[in-house]
Amino acid sequence: MKGTLKKIASQLHLWLGVSSGLVVFIVALTGSLLVFEDELEPVIDKQFHIAATHQGKQRLPLDVLQSNVSNAFPGKKPVRITIEKEANRNVIFGLKNGIKEKDILSVAVDPYTGIIAASRIEQDAFFSVVLRLHRYLCLEETGKIITGISCVMFLVIMITGLVLWWPNRKNRKQRFTIKWNAKFKRLNWDLHAVFGFYVLPFVFVIALTGLVWSYKWVNNIIFMTFDGKPQQKREAPANLSTFKTPISGTLEKIYKATNQTLPAPGKILVTLPESDSLSITISKADDNAPIANIVNFLYFDKNNGNLVKTRLYADETKGMQVRRLIYPIHTGSLLGWPTKIIAFIVALIAASLPVTGVVIWLGRKFKKPKENVRNAAGKRNKRVKPVVVN
Numbered sequence: 144m145k146g147t148l149k150k151i152a153s154q155l156h157l158w159l160g161v162s163s164g165l166v167v168f169i170v171a172l173t174g175s176l177l178v179f180e181d182e183l184e185p186v187i188d189k190q191f192h193i194a195a196t197h198q199g200k201q202r203l204p205l206d207v208l209q210s211n212v213s214n215a216f217p218g219k220k221p222v223r224i225t226i227e228k229e230a231n232r233n234v235i236f237g238l239k240n241g242i243k244e245k246d247i248l249s250v251a252v253d254p255y256t257g258i259i260a261a262s263r264i265e266q267d268a269f270f271s272v273v274l275r276l277h278r279y280l281c282l283e284e285t286g287k288i289i290t291g292i293s294c295v296m297f298l299v300i301m302i303t304g305l306v307l308w309w310p311n312r313k314n315r316k317q318r319f320t321i322k323w324n325a326k327f328k329r330l331n332w333d334l335h336a337v338f339g340f341y342v343l344p345f346v347f348v349i350a351l352t353g354l355v356w357s358y359k360w361v362n363n364i365i366f367m368t369f370d371g372k373p374q375q376k377r378e379a380p381a382n383l384s385t386f387k388t389p390i391s392g393t394l395e396k397i398y399k400a401t402n403q404t405l406p407a408p409g410k411i412l413v414t415l416p417e418s419d420s421l422s423i424t425i426s427k428a429d430d431n432a433p434i435a436n437i438v439n440f441l442y443f444d445k446n447n448g449n450l451v452k453t454r455l456y457a458d459e460t461k462g463m464q465v466r467r468l469i470y471p472i473h474t475g476s477l478l479g480w481p482t483k484i485i486a487f488i489v490a491l492i493a494a495s496l497p498v499t500g501v502v503i504w505l506g507r508k509f510k511k512p513k514e515n516v517r518n519a520a521g522k523r524n525k526r527v528k529p530v531v532v533n
Contacts, residue, residue, distance in 0.1 A: 177270070201255070301343055335496060342492045387419060
């Protein structure tokens with residue numbers, strides 16, 4: 144029975160690994176880059192993110208910055224504004240740049256001078272490309288299907304791999320340690336099996352949480368489990384004011400009110416509604432919270448900047464609070480730098496597993512059968528009697 148189980152596990156591990164290996168490699172490698180996206184993005188595109196100078200200067204009102212952007216890019220409607228917590232960061236305006244919702248032209252504005260520092264098509268930015276590769280191989284819905292199936296395969300691969308790895312009395316030490324001075328074949332096997340065992344719990348959780356973005360039904364399971372009903376669609380409430388012309392300085396008023404209501408440091412995202420009847424949505428991260436991705440929402444009247452509604456994290460349903468945990472668990476940002484470093488190392492090792500696995504498979508595929516090797520050796524060692532010619 145035990146031997147049959149291992150044979151089945153071996154076949155599943157092999158063929159699922161061969162089928163999904165390339166996708167797993169790409170997803171894991173891009174995932175390792177995305178772990179430090181927040182830290183690397185300002186370094187990679189410094190001009191876009193870092194203000195030229197800010198010491199001793201006063202920030203200009205948001206309304207002035209938006210006016211400068213509208214003058215520089217007439218006809219392009221602003222849909223969002225990103226304000227980082229750091230004082231030396233540019234304010235990023237997202238402008239609608241096409242029919243699709245994701246077609247965004249990002250414009251970076253120095254908040255102290257009002258000068259437009261840089262602009263870029265958001266889809267072409269480095270980490271935007273990396274994220275699309277990670278989630279759906281830059282192949283839209285087709286790629287999403289491929290990565291989703293590969294993710295499920297990878298979960299099965301990990302389970303079968305654990306079955307194949309499971310030690311007995313004779314090889315227990317071998318299963319837990321890598322023999323660095325061994326020949327290539329043995330070293331490669333150790334790198335695959337031993338490293339695979341140590342990272343398995345982390346990779347399994349990362350892959351499992353990744354299914355939330357691949358399948359809606361997985362996302363719904365969270366809400367059905369904790370709330371007893373599917374996730375409820377939420378949108379900004381209607382404005383309370385009756386007039387349609389916004390009062391001058393509304394955006395700055397909203398920005399100051401946000402920081403007064405939510406004093407904890409964190410990134411602010413201003414989402415401007417498509418409809419003039421809906422209020423402005425403000426989300427602000429709470430960087431003082433013990434875990435990442437704690438976000439509070441405020442809704443302000445678009446015309447006068449008065450607070451319409453609050454939606455605090457503490458008041459969210461259990462399902463939404465659990466759902467909020469999925470992203471930091473998946474990316475490793477849950478507890479900051481310690482978990483990020485773990486996630487980075489784990490992702491790199493996960494990317495190496497398909498490579499070492501293929502090497503093992505090729506080594507076995509092209510290995511000469513033992514019987515043929517023995518026969519060949521016997522023929523070489525057999526002495527041939529000399530023929531005497533009279």
